[in-house]
Amino acid sequence: MLRVLHAVASVGDRYGGVSAAVGALGHVESMLRHDATLVSLHRPEQGDRLLSELSSCFDVEVLPPGRVSGRFHGSGRLRSTLARLVPQHDLVVVHGVFDLTAHLCGRTARRYAVPYLLWPHGSLDPYDLREHGWAKRRLAPLWRESIAGASAVMCTTQREADRLEDFGAGTRREVLPLPLPDAVPVAAAGESRERARRACGLPVTGRVVLFLGRIDRKKGLPLLMEAFDLAAGPDDTLVVAGVGDAQLDRSLRAAASARESPGRVVFTGWVEPRRRRELLAAADVFALLSDNENFSVATAEALAAGCAVLLSDEVYLGDELVAAGGAVVTRRHPAVAAMALRTLLTDDRVREKISRAGQDWARWALDRDRVSRSYRRVVEGVFARW
Incomplete structure (x- = not known):
């Protein structure tokens, strides 16, 4: 041994x-x-x-x-x-x-x-x-x-x-x-997604975009919030789940309170494992627009859970996912990122195709x-x- x-x-x-x-x-x-x-x-x-x-x-x-x-x-x-x-x-x-x-x-x-x-x-x-x-x-x-x-x-x-x-x-x-870690929810759709949203206190209607990770300056959260402002419909929700840089967290919350976008932004703070699984089951899109990111365990979890994944071109895992058709990769520019996010929010066929391909890739490669x-x-x- x-x-x-x-x-x-x-x-x-x-x-x-x-x-x-x-x-x-x-x-x-x-x-x-x-x-x-x-x-x-x-x-x-x-x-x-x-x-x-x-x-x-x-x-x-x-x-x-x-x-x-x-x-x-x-x-x-x-x-x-x-x-x-x-x-x-x-x-x-x-x-x-x-x-x-x-x-x-x-x-x-x-x-x-x-x-x-x-x-x-x-x-x-x-x-x-x-x-x-x-x-x-x-x-x-x-x-x-x-x-x-x-x-x-x-x-x-x-x-x-x-x-x-x-x-x-x-x-x-x-x-x-x-x-892949244990206990990642299988692709959530229909009733299971609705149930997960109720458990998380999220609206049942509209689309849910999820960021799950550390609140850190390199994670691209200001860019994600700006892209969401440009792309979201009145029933859509952005969930920011995690803790980290307290000053940045306060700044992001203040910016969310001052926005006039039709969508809404929810900050959850620290997320326990059970609630982490529920958020993944509730989300339609997982978004990570980092300035720099290597593998990202949260992205792997989102793929396994059946979320359509939106990544910046500096998330290295995106290279493999794009080749498999399992993610959308965008430049780190608000208008460009918003265009990609809007497609995932409004086009069910594209979103479901990407989520299936991403889940298949994760189940094989990971x-x-x-x-x-x-x-x-x-x-x-x-x-x-x-």
Whole structure:
């Protein structure tokens, strides 16, 4: 039985896509009957639901953030914990690049000659590298060492692999999408959609456009709201579900209150898993007009739920979906995005065709068995080259 150690800075409910990715990969490890362990910092303020669920896939070991090192996603016990755990495992999976947990885990794996996969989760994309860019470039030798020591850098889309900045390390790149999560509602239509809308307190008539994710400046929410203003009919509703940047959240709510569009905008705040499923079942269109996005677990959930998906041209998953006819991809311009959204809101035939194709693609490409087989081939390749 293969023993695999995963290390990540946090798996709090509100930590974003990295937490969801770790959870999805935990199910892959279970399917392959690997003996998997997870080490992570514990931040109770980010929520413990996902962490408690991960115990079904991993032996979980959590550490308190350090008083000082916690600012850099580190812990006073991290070094000794990794020195104990890494030699006990056959393979290490490092989640992230620019934090103490990832850096120390990679260094410990190299010290004990244990192969490791590096999963940057988009952090090596040129867009993300602009944040604290001076410091990241200044410390390039550290990142190059971590990347060069990895057996492979794991990407979830081909465009991520093509754009990835490896600081000159030249490390092998593997593309592996994340599998569909559990408990995604099957295509919702007719009575089931009406029932879901009533459960969410949404109008039964009209079309529902859903944004589901972190409230973050890169998510394109001002653009989505402007496009919705231009495209919506009097019975249509835009649902913004999620939490994040409090200042941006207040700004968006104020803008929604001041609008004169015939449609309405509803902000739900934090969404629990059950309500998340209900919102997906209630929605006609899922929209994500990000300035930059890699895989997007929420998009995968929307595809599986039978929503027609509208993405910006900087959501990398859109490349695969457009080829399959499973999404509409638009430029990040209000009038252009509004035209695409209006078609999805008013043309039942187009919306249903796209939703069916997207669901078919998700069931095939993101099937857990299929992803697990691909992951096993990656792991086998690691040991064949080691």
